[in-house]
Amino acid sequence: MSDAASLSPSQDITVTDIFPHAPETIWKTLTSGALMGRWLGMTPVGFEPVIGNRFTYRTTPAGEWDGTIHCxxxxxxxxxxxxxxxxxxxxxxxxxxxxxDTIVTFTLEKVTGGTRLSLVHAGFVLPRNETAYRNMSGGWTKVIPRIITIAGEGT
Known part of the structure; x- marks a missing residue:
């Protein structure tokens, strides 16, 4: 079997939205632990917007997993x-x-009238992560629009 044939396919989640706020306002909403907790529904523990910083989220445990997401x-x-x-x-x-074992990327781009926010949650290995992929696809499409409400409070 070749290396290519032994690799499991992976899938990414992509969500894009345009917000009527400056990139700086959206950035604050994405990088303030308290604000992240409000729009994401999970408050990060130990979050600081610094390369190399490690933090966690907590969600519902399952089986032998304690529900901790390490970031x-x-x-x-x-x-x-x-x-x-x-x-x-x-x-x-x-x-x-x-x-x-995935990667979350938020990209902000200034556009006429606001900011385009793109989220890519990459690296879901299928079929192992099929449940997470399906649940988180729906989850990200629900939580990203909440950013507009949180960002609007600061303007």
Missing amino acids: EILDLIPNRRLRYSWKGGHAGNTGYGSPL
Whole structure:
């Protein structure tokens, strides 16, 4: 079997929206732990917008997985891009709670009348991460629009 044939296919989640706010306003909403907790529904613990910073989210445990999502800031360009790892799950689980090793990237682009925000959550290995991919696809499409409400409070 070749290396290419042994690789599992992966899938990415992509969500794009335009907000009537400056990139700086959207950036603040993406990089303030308290604000992140409000729009994402999970408050990060130990979050600081600094490359190399490690932080966690907590969600519903499953099987041998304790529900902790481990993250690390991988790339950061103020008002333009935030990229971090998103790892969780346990090898003893199938379905929800199976091992997950992905990357979340937020990209901001100034456009007429506001900011285009693009989210890419990349690296879902199928079929192992099928449940996470399906659930998080729906989840991201619900939480990204909440950013407009949170961002609007500060303007």
